[in-house]
Amino acid sequence: MAFGEQPAYLRVASDLREKIVDGTLPPHTRLPSQARIREEYGVSDTVALEARKVLMAEGLVEGRSGSGTYVRERPVPRRIARSGYRPESGAGPFRQEQAAEGARGTWESRSEQEGASAEIAERLGIEPGDRVMRTRYVYRDAGEPMMLSTSWEPLAVTGRTPVMLPEEGPLGGCGVVERMAAIDLVVDNVAEEVGARPGLAEELLTLGGVPGHVVMVIARTYYASGRAVETADVVVPADRYRVAYHLPVK
Structure with missing residues (x-):
């Protein structure tokens, strides 16, 4: 194969992708069968199969049991705003962003204690196995799951305090900044890494995707005077949402 020349299966996948994007193969249309692809493009069964696999991995088509492979409806990406802390609200980031977008979101959560894994311990600056409060969230917009989040808070910081459980007690449901302020910790910066x-x-399974779909992961950590007081992984479907940042310049 000459330098820069695409393998046959990628050339076939590229042509089919173009037909999907330009509407020649609209949503819910059945993708040409493996035999049809083989005949139309003059390729082997193996090449036809690999081209279909590429489109499936890209989320452009989906298999339906006993029926075949069909072009998927392409969602219009929506924004998830990340705009830093707004002290007047008193709410956590999801609640702030929902209010800003005029959306009516709901969420469910579950908290439990566990020993910190090596990765979480490194992010929090504690020892592996140290006790943390892990809270898992599912966020929904109009009933549709839109985002998952798992947070970890060191119990050396919050244990035996009124804010030990993020969604319970007098400050249940408030943001990390307000909850930490209640135990005399001033959160002064937050770091986010997007991958x-x-x-x-x-x-x-929760977000409604299929195997191979890509998610964005926002690894977020709040600090108070250099000490990590909370770290979280926020998981967002990459084909349905865009993460938009609007940050103040000081």
Whole structure:
């Protein structure tokens, strides 16, 4: 194969992708069968199969049991705003962003204690196995799961205080900044790192994706005078949402 020349399966996938994007193959249309692809493009069964696999991995088509492979409806990406702390609200980031977008979101959560993994311990600046409060969230917009989040707070900081459980007690449901202020810790900065990876099976089951779909992961950590007081992983479907930042310049 000459330098820069695409393998046959990628050339076939590229042509089919173009037909999907320009509407020649509209949503819910059945993708040409493997035999049809083989005949139309003059390729082997293996090449036809690999081209279909590429389109499926890209989320452009989906298999339907006993029926075939169909073009998926392409969602119009929506914004998830990340705009820093707004002290007048007293709410956590999701509640602030929902209010800003005029949306009516709901969420459910579950908290439990566990020993910190090596990764979480490093992010929090504690020792592996130290006790943390882990809280898992599912956020919904108009009933549709839109975002997952798992947060970890060191119990050396919050244990035996009124804010030990993020969603219970007098400050249940408030943001990290307000909750930490209640125990005399001033959160003065937050770090976020955005990455992407294939979604885990349990994540995609909740979010409504299919195996191979990509999710964005926002790894967020709040600090008070250099001490990490909360770290979280926020998981968002990459094909349905865009993360938009609006940050103040000081």
